[in-house]
Structure formats: C-alpha cells, structure tokens
Amino acid sequence: MKLRVYAIAYLIFLYAPIILLPIFAFNDATIIAFPLSGFTTEWFAELTQNRALHAAVQNSLIIAVCTAVFATILGLCAARAGAMSDFPGKKGITGFIMLPLVLPEIIVAVALLVILRQVLGLSLGNWTIIMAHVLICTPFSIAILNGAFGALDPSMEEAALDLGESRWSAFRLVTLPLVMPGIISSMLISFTISLDEFIIAFFLTGSNPTMPVYIWGLLRFPKSLPVIMALGTILVALSVILLTIAEIFRRRGVRRAGGTDTGGFL
Amino acid sequence: MTDLIKLRGVDKYYGDYHALRDINLTIRAGEFFSLLGPSGCGKTTLLRVIAGFEGVSGGTVMISDKDMADVPPNQRPTNMVFQSYAIFPHLSVGENVAFGLRKSGLNKADKASAVEEALSMVGLAGYGKRAAHALSGGQRQRVALARALILKPKVLLLDEPLSALDKKMREHMQVELIRLQRAVGITFILVTHDQEEALVMSDRIAVMFAGEIGQLDDPETLYRRPNSRRVAEFIGKMNFLPGRVTATGDTITLDIAGFGVTDVPAVQAPEGATLGEAAIGIRPETLAILFDGEKASRHEAAAVVDEVVYYGDMTYYDVRVNNVPEPLTIAMKNMIGRPVLDVGAQTRIAWDERAIVVF
Numbered sequence: 121m122k123l124r125v126y127a128i129a130y131l132i133f134l135y136a137p138i139i140l141l142p143i144f145a146f147n148d149a150t151i152i153a154f155p156l157s158g159f160t161t162e163w164f165a166e167l168t169q170n171r172a173l174h175a176a177v178q179n180s181l182i183i184a185v186c187t188a189v190f191a192t193i194l195g196l197c198a199a200r201a202g203a204m205s206d207f208p209g210k211k212g213i214t215g216f217i218m219l220p221l222v223l224p225e226i227i228v229a230v231a232l233l234v235i236l237r238q239v240l241g242l243s244l245g246n247w248t249i250i251m252a253h254v255l256i257c258t259p260f261s262i263a264i265l266n267g268a269f270g271a272l273d274p275s276m277e278e279a280a281l282d283l284g285e286s287r288w289s290a291f292r293l294v295t296l297p298l299v300m301p302g303i304i305s306s307m308l309i310s311f312t313i314s315l316d317e318f319i320i321a322f323f324l325t326g327s328n329p330t331m332p333v334y335i336w337g338l339l340r341f342p343k344s345l346p347v348i349m350a351l352g353t354i355l356v357a358l359s360v361i362l363l364t365i366a367e368i369f370r371r372r373g374v375r376r377a378g379g380t381d382t383g384g385f386l
Numbered sequence: 387m388t389d390l391i392k393l394r395g396v397d398k399y400y401g402d403y404h405a406l407r408d409i410n411l412t413i414r415a416g417e418f419f420s421l422l423g424p425s426g427c428g429k430t431t432l433l434r435v436i437a438g439f440e441g442v443s444g445g446t447v448m449i450s451d452k453d454m455a456d457v458p459p460n461q462r463p464t465n466m467v468f469q470s471y472a473i474f475p476h477l478s479v480g481e482n483v484a485f486g487l488r489k490s491g492l493n494k495a496d497k498a499s500a501v502e503e504a505l506s507m508v509g510l511a512g513y514g515k516r517a518a519h520a521l522s523g524g525q526r527q528r529v530a531l532a533r534a535l536i537l538k539p540k541v542l543l544l545d546e547p548l549s550a551l552d553k554k555m556r557e558h559m560q561v562e563l564i565r566l567q568r569a570v571g572i573t574f575i576l577v578t579h580d581q582e583e584a585l586v587m588s589d590r591i592a593v594m595f596a597g598e599i600g601q602l603d604d605p606e607t608l609y610r611r612p613n614s615r616r617v618a619e620f621i622g623k624m625n626f627l628p629g630r631v632t633a634t635g636d637t638i639t640l641d642i643a644g645f646g647v648t649d650v651p652a653v654q655a656p657e658g659a660t661l662g663e664a665a666i667g668i669r670p671e672t673l674a675i676l677f678d679g680e681k682a683s684r685h686e687a688a689a690v691v692d693e694v695v696y697y698g699d700m701t702y703y704d705v706r707v708n709n710v711p712e713p714l715t716i717a718m719k720n721m722i723g724r725p726v727l728d729v730g731a732q733t734r735i736a737w738d739e740r741a742i743v744v745f
C-alpha cells in the first residue's frame with residue numbers, strides 16, 4: 121500500500137510538468153497560472169508566424185540529421201568490429217568509446233569550445249555542434265548496434281561468403297539487412313538527442329541559434345511563455361513518437377536476427 | 387577413386403593453443419567421410435580450415451591437386467552446411483536456395499528451375515515462397531542442404547548437421563543424407579561427435595583426439611580393430627580385462643585374468659604385442675550368457691549377475707567373473723523363451739578368443 125503511494129507520487133513528480141505543457145499551450149492567457157481561462161490555438165498560430173523560430177528549427181533539423189547519420193556510421197563500424205573480430209586491447213578501446221555516455225555535457229562543451237576557439241582558432245557554426253553531438257550520440261548508437269550485432273549469428277556472413285559472395289557483398293546482402301532495424305533505431309535516437317540538446321549547442325553555437333537555444337532566449341520575455349509551451353508540446357509529442365518508433369525497430373531487429381531481447385533504453 | 391583433398395602436416399594455433407597437430411589426411415572423390423571425436427578435439431576447426439574460414443599455421447591444404455593457401459572461401463570448390471544452418475531469415479526459402487546463383491549468370495527461368503530441382507532433391511518441393519524464419523529445425527536443415535548443393539560443389543562440408551534434431555528426425559535424416567550423397571556423387575565431409583551416426587553413414591571415419599587423428603578406417607575396421615584403447619573406448623562400448631602376454635610372434639599367447647590361457651593371431655594386437663602386462667578388450671555383444679543347457683562353442687566361465695538393464699530389444703548385463711576386477715558388460719538380444727535373469731543369479735558366460743583385441 122505504502123509502496124503504491126510512493127509510486128504514484130513519483131509518477132506525478134515525473135510527469136506533472138510535462139502534462140502542464142499542453143494544458144497551458146491551449147490556455148487563453150499570457151500568464152502561466154491557474155485557474156485556466158479558456159481554450160485557444162492562438163499560441164500555435166503564433167508559432168507559424170515566427171521567422172527567427174523557423175530559422176532555428178531549420179538549423180536544429182540540419183544538425184540532428186547530420187548527427188544521426190554520422191553517429192550511426194561510426195556506431196556501425198565500432199559495433200561490427202566489436203562483434204566480428206578479436207584484437208588486442210578491444211576491451212579498453214570499447215570502454216573509451218563509451219565514455220562520453222557518462223561524461224558531463226558541460227565538460228564536453230567547455231573542452232570543445234576551448235580547443236576550437238583558443239587552440240585551433242576556428243569559428244563556430246553548425247558543423248562544430250554537429251561534431252560535438254556526434255561525440256555524445258555515438259555511444260548510444262554503439263549500444264543499440266551492439267545489441268543488433270550481438271543477436272546476429274556470426275555464421276550468417278560466413279555462409280554468404282561460402283556461397284561465393286565477396287566480403288563486401290556478404291556484408292551488404294546479409295548483415296546489413298539483418299541489422300537495419302538497429303540502424304534505423306540508432307538514427308532516430310541520435311536525431312532526438314541532438315534535437316533536444318541544449319548545453320553543447322549553447323556553448324558552440326555561432327550566429328544562428330538552434331531551437332533549444334532560441335527557446336532559452338525567449339524565456340526573457342514573459343509574454344512569449346505560452347508560445348514556448350506550445351512549442352514544447354510539439355517537441356514532447358515528436359520525441360515520444362520518434363523514440364517509440366526507434367524502440368519498435370530495435371526490438372524487431374533483435375527478433376529478426378534471432379536473438380532474445382536483453383533490454384534497450386526504453 | 388581419385389584423391390580429392392590432401393592435407394599435409396597441417397597445424398593450427400589459436401594463440402598458444404595448438405588446435406590441430408600435424409594432420410595428414412587424404413579424402414577421396416565421392417566418398418562419405420566423417421570426422422568423429424569428443425567435444426573440443428578440433429573437428430570444426432579442421433572443417434573450417436578445409437572451407438578456408440581459418441588459415442593454417444603450418445602445412446598445406448590441397449583440393450584437386452591445387453594448393454588452397456591463397457584461395458579464399460568464396461573461390462573454393464567447397465560448400466558448407468553450418469551447425470546453426472545460417473538460413474538467411476530476411477529471405478524466402480527460394481531466395482535462400484538461389485543465393486549462391488547470383489554470380490552464375492543464369493537467367494531468371496533457369497534459376498527458378500534450378501531452385502525447384504534443389505528443393506525437390508531435399509524433399510521440399512513447392513516450399514520456395516515460404517518465409518525462411520517460419521521453418522522447423524528439420525526443414526531448415528534441408529534448406530541449408532539445398533542451398534549448398536545447388537552450386538554442385540566438389541565437396542560438401544557438414545558441421546554436426548543433425549545434432550539439433552530430435553532422435554526420430556535425426557535417424558530419418560541420416561538415411562536421407564546417405565541417399566542424397568549417393569544420388570549426387572559429391573564428396574561429403576561430416577563432422578559429428580555421435581559415434582553411431584558416423585558408423586551408420588560413413589565410408590571412412592577419422593577419429594580425432596585433442597587435435598590429432600587417432601585412427602582413420604572404414605567403420606567395420608574401426609569397430610572391430612580399434613588401434614588404441616582410446617579409440618576403442620570412444621567407439622561403442624568395450625570391456626577391458628587385465629592380462630599377460632606370455633609369447634609373441636605370428637600367434638600371441640595370452641593369460642587373461644579369470645578366462646585363462648589362449649592363443650590369438652598377431653593381427654588382434656593392432657599396437658603390436660610385447661611380453662608382459664596387457665589390456666584385453668572384448669565387446670559386450672561378443673560375450674554371451676549361457677542359458678539352461680546351452681554350451682559355449684569356444685570357451686566359458688562362471689559368473690554372477692551384478693546388474694540388469696532392460697532395453698526392450700536388448701538386455702545389458704553386468705556380470706562378475708572370479709579374478710576379473712571390474713564387472714563385464716554383456717549385450718544379449720531378447721528372444722522368445724529367453725528369460726531375463728535377476729540380479730544375483732549364478733550363470734555361465736561364453737567368450738570367443740577371435741573377438742578379443744590386445745592393447
């Protein structure tokens with residue numbers, strides 16, 4: 121009984137702020153407070169008018185797509201090397217690759233900023249954010265793809281080789297389709313992480329802010345709070361949808377490769 | 387028969403581990419050859435060396451008198467049926483079977499008829515459209531066979547293809563495989579740790595222990611004249627009695643504990659006989675319990691039944707004979723009018739010096 125009370129309290133604590141988002145996004149008042157005063161879609165309409173916001177969203181999308189692609193390619197190489205061949209120092213290297221998973225983002229951001237600006241003297245732009253996002257997304261990609269490769273019977277690729285295919289076409293014709301659900305899942309998760317990421321983007325952004333950075337800028341104007349609520353509602357919905365799709369693909373991948381599920385991120 | 391595969395002094399190391407030790411082996415075209423041995427003795431490794439998935443650390447592998455050192459697996463005239471079958475789950479049965487034909491240059495219609503032919507060869511005619519992941523174990527195994535055989539390899543390598551099947555299915559597939567091998571005339575190399583399977587199916591069997599070949603012979607020779615005690619112990623069951631060799635030459639004179647003195651020809655000591663202590667091997671089915679009034683054609687000894695194991699068609703008795711330290715196992719066929727003895731029963735047993743092997 122007691123335990124149930126705790127569980128419910130915990131769930132409220134966890135999800136109340138998120139539930140408040142759509143409530144106030146449709147509330148007809150500029151002040152974020154109860155009681156609610158009426159239903160409106162005005163804030164959503166305002167979103168469609170905002171040029172600066174559109175530019176920020178576009179930036180974020182470019183960064184997120186590039187990050188998803190690069191992180192997944194790197195993850196694919198690492199997971200494949202880990203699954204197929206044994207080489208000296210494999211354990212140590214794997215550990216190092218996974219390190220950014222637990223590294224505080226602020227440290228990564230500051231370190232990158234120092235190196236890019238002070239040491240290399242480069243100017244900041246979308247590509248610097250992409251690089252940093254690839255760094256933090258690759259471990260997730262590896263973890264997902266390790267699962268996909270781990271469930272794969274190593275004799276699959278050998279069988280293709282045995283039937284006359286070259287190493288590359290054996291990989292392309294057999295391994296790749298079997299880990300494809302993992303690849304899609306990895307891309308979706310990297311995309312979501314990059315789209316929502318604030319700290320690194322805040323430090324490394326050039327003249328064009330990303331969407332989270334733009335939202336942070338809006339917070340200075342109390343009047344625009346409901347608009348942010350509307351935007352937040354859309355983002356939460358999008359994240360939930362993308363992560364759900366990613367999880368569906370990840371599970372399908374493990375099943376297709378014939379393995380048993382050992383748990384993912386969701 | 388011409389020689390197809392020759393291995394000369396093949397060594398294989400995994401790091402420090404010596405997995406294959408100086409393997410010399412000749413496999414003839416068209417034969418059904420088995421690699422038999424306990425788990426971890428290197429059967430799979432040897433098969434993968436022949437297929438080209440593992441390089442050798444020393445020695446040469448020749449197929450049709452061509453050195454295979456620089457030939458990758460996709461260019462060797464071998465095809466493999468993997469232990470897990472490795473059926474591609476994202477393709478249909480037909481696409482699986484047709485996989486090896488991608489580079490063949492056949493047109494669509496020819497490919498389709500080749501696939502249908504291969505599928506009907508393994509008893510799966512009309513299964514082409516099925517999804518591969520929905521097949522039973524036995525069906526997967528057949529698809530793997532069809533997929534390998536469609537390329538008409540010189541050698542088909544099979545890594546414990548029947549071990550995942552239940553007993554009935556396994557026995558059925560043993561017969562099917564023999565029939566298939568005779569029909570296609572392709573050399574089969576079968577890896578198995580099941581001695582019965584090897585005896586039933588093979589023209590010749592190589593028995594491996596710890597990376598070495600212990601004996602290479604046809605099934606009957608292997609069973610009747612094992613060349614060492616470890617082969618004798620691995621293939622079938624054998625009783626061992628302590629004994630002494632008291633004279634050597636063309637005939638060997640033996641003094642066997644509990645059985646007495648007898649002469650055997652020198653061929654019954656495959657390792658050669660030296661004066662002094664020897665182990666005398668006798669198979670359970672070459673001994674017999676003598677029931678009321680029966681007489682031994684050669685020799686007999688008194689015994690007490692120590693254990694009875696009833697198998698339906700057979701009864702296995704463990705009996706104690708005076709001066710023999712271990713109980714002897716005797717296999718008796720159950721026949722009409724022949725009783726099953728009880729533990730503790732006094733009886734006589736018959737033995738034949740022609741059936742013994744001296745180690």
Ligand SMILES: Nc1ncnc2c1ncn2[C@@H]1O[C@H](COP(=O)(O)OP(=O)(O)OP(=O)(O)O)[C@@H](O)[C@H]1O
Pocket residue numbers: 400403405423424425426427428429430431432579
């Ligand atoms: N890739 C490898 N790296 C290191 N050692 C290996 C490797 N492959 C096999 N071995 C070792 O070589 C030995 C022989 O292995 P192999 O797989 O050939 O045995 P096997 O006779 O097929 O056994 P089983 O009947 O269990 O399949 C084993 O001790 C195994 O641990």
Ligand SMILES: [Mg+2]
Pocket residue numbers: 429430431
């Ligand atoms: Mg094996």
